[in-house]
Amino acid sequence: MGEEDIKRKLLIKEEDEREHDLGLQYRVWNESKKIWVIAGPAIFTRFSTFGTNVVSQAFIGHIGSTELAAYSLVVTVLVRFANGILLGMASALETLCGQSYGAKQYDMLGVHLQRSWVVLFVSAFFLVPICIFTTPILEALGQEQNIAQVAGYISLWVIPVIFAFVLSFTCQMYLQAQSKNLIIAYLSAISIAIHILLSWLLTVKYQLGIPGAMVSTIFAFWIPNIGQLLFVICGGCPQTWKGFSMLAFKDLWDVVKLSLSSGVMLCLELWYNTVLVLLTGSMENAEVSIDALSICLNINGWEMMISLGFLAAASVRVSNELGRGSSKGAKFSIVVIVFTSFAIGVVLFFIFLFLRERLSYIFTNDEEVAKAVADLSPLLAFSILLNSVQPVLSGVALGAGWQSTVAYVNIACYYLIGIPVGVVLGYVVNLQVKGVWIGMLFGTFVQTIVLLILTYRTDWDNQVTIARNRVNKWAVKDSGDPSSDS
Template identity: 80%
Template sequence: MGEDITDNLLIREASAQGNRVDDKDEDLPLKTRVWNESKKLWVVAGPAIFTRVSTFGTNIVSQAFIGHISSTELAAFSLVFTVLVRFANGLLLGMASALETVCGQSYGAKQYHMLGVHLQRSWIVLFVSTLFLIPICIFATPILEALGQKDYIAEEAGYISLWVIPVLFAFVLSFTCQMYLQSQSKNMIIAYVSAVTIGIHILLSWLLTVKFKFGVAGAMVSTVIAYWLPNVCQLLFVLCGGCPETWTGFSILAFKDLWNVVKLSLSSGVMLCLELWYNTILVLLTGNMEDAEVSIDALAICLNINGWEMMIALGFLATASVRVSNELGRGSAKAAKFSVVVIVLTSLSIGFVLFLIFLFLRERLAYIFTTNEEVAKKVAELSPLLAFSILLNSVQPVLSGVAIGAGWQSIVAYVNIACYYLIGIPVGAVLGFLLHLQVKGVWIGMLFGTFVQTIVLIILTCKTDWEKQVTVARNRVSKWNVREDIGEPSPDT
């Protein structure tokens, strides 16, 4: 009973301290407050964006070298990484985002010793989840043949998918270490490692595929190394003193309260999976249309550009998650709201500039990737949709990051199901097939689904009682906290 009272007093004191900080910040000029928040924003956003662009570039480099081997290998590689790896990436990244919530809020609440425990809990949950994905890699050939892929492509894809197994386990360490370091605004190390890795990957791919003629095996060896090298560096940084406050060594306490981690990880996984798989549905629907080859080529160019820009959006998603979770954990409701406004406006400003650029470039974009005039013409038709996609991408992922920071993953998962799969895809199918708008109709429908989801998230964010969210965050931190002195979970508040 006495411990319960003590915990409640600590929570009230932290909230009161957060309010005093808010009051102090409100006395500053708006320009100064925006500048201070922007500095905190870019400490996380800069490295996060660079890291995601570099990681995206790893697959592009591998694809480029395999494309010079043969068209069959290129088709198999694209199939494996578009379907299998994207499926696993979405699931594991989504599950790892639960770590953003608990680490960010614990760090804001100055429960520094808990970040290492949360990291180890997430390793356990994601490692076990990855074990269930291995059969998909092993039986990729019969699975792809059952989905209607040609035998010779499915056979080659089955070989490449075996190389993907170590990549999946690399995701476990990569995603969790990134979330752990981001929550402390220490992710600059990730950017440095990513810059070195992409250079090594290009050199190693050239040596193994062009110089020594090892073919697909050489390209995949380089790919596996490119995914694992950053992990080794991140682990050495964490384990060898880079985070002295938050990493206190391996602990058996990581096996306690795993069910809570599993529940939050699953809801996070569903939330992000539904977003990351959305464009895959667009490609699958396009493949069943008239003149599918030209449509898919044009769509691939647009989605490739959209994918690069999406890395910027995902960087701001991570930033929103970190800033919101830190401020809620600190007990600062007003600071959390202010950070949301600054991050959304910053991302929207960048998105609007890119919107204008891609709206006016039109078919000139296509000639970077192809000399086919028919494909270029189709890209010109799709350019306005690409521009609007980029504009929506500048807002929607940021709001998803707010949801992760506040721990709303289960709510947003339902929003995503309704907006994407009950509104966007059906509307796209009607416009594309019944009204014969083809790929433009499918994309318009799916954009409409994203637009509806963005509006719902804006309303949800604006209507949120942030003082209540502070209480929820503090309760979560207290519930999952493990006392350093006696190694036992704290009593629930």
């Protein structure tokens, strides 16, 4: 350990001790402010982004039940699949930018962003064939032919949305690492307002049907991207953006490896509900089951946006504290974030437990679908409660760089426990969609317990050392490059 590292460690220790002397109430208040600076705009942004799909679904749902089922399949299977891969791979940027920012290696954030663009744009091209061959893929998975054909048509409109994810995810994570994500919230608000107006014009007033709804959806995803990109490159981040650099094409293999492990970790989580929809598609009265389940998952998804906001806050705060060199700061931040998110989850648990089918009428006028939603409401409430903790722990994992470890946890809990139990309850015990959902909830519960134990037993002083080595590894490579223009 060099003299500079020793001085830095002593300085951080003194800062932590001074803050500790101010008392628990002050520390909680101070940490909560830091959390909400990140979580508040992140929650609003995710509400707006998720709302884009919900608005589209609401307008398409009033075109017809087949169109609603087809769009639900595209969103929960294809879009979630692409979203999982690209968001997962982009989450590597959370680890790198967050820890570099905490370590005050500001120049590296712009380089990390550009490297992530290269990796994700290439990945997006490999997803295009899935959009083109959606109909035969869904038919092979056992979906009804009429639903699969409409879904195949809708999926072609999704291709521009997939490429929109690349800029959206990377710019958001780059800005979040610096606690500059308020601009994202403003852009999202503008986007969702335009989407609602444009959807009404194209689908209700001019009766353009699915094409009208999807044109509005594409605009809604690209408007914030253009705004974020202009903000980044036109002076919004002078400390971390030094212009385009050829370093973006150097050491890409290291970025790919971290991106792949991040992708596997989040994909396994985001695809979990996709399996639920696919299993439902082969059950009795599939159209009603898919419609009811998609409505429940949409409501669950709305609440999930709150948890994902706290996931972002957990990732940023943990990575910043580890990059700064404060293990105590990281641990304290985790405790405050988990308890805050859980408290919100408890309140929402009771609200949705008693609302039951009332919310279903936002999406459909079908009484049979509404009754099916009411039957699934208790499971929806318990999903909301688990969602208040599990994503936050995933955010801790992203901030610390545990992507590979959590990927193994997800495989075991979701795919070796949750899905098999769900299949047995759904098909063997004949509980249908309720049985599948119960099994998958059990898998999520086991995963949450495992992550809690993992977080509690972690040596956070060692995590500081690992973060410091990671930051130094990238910084040494770049600062020694004579061609660097950053």
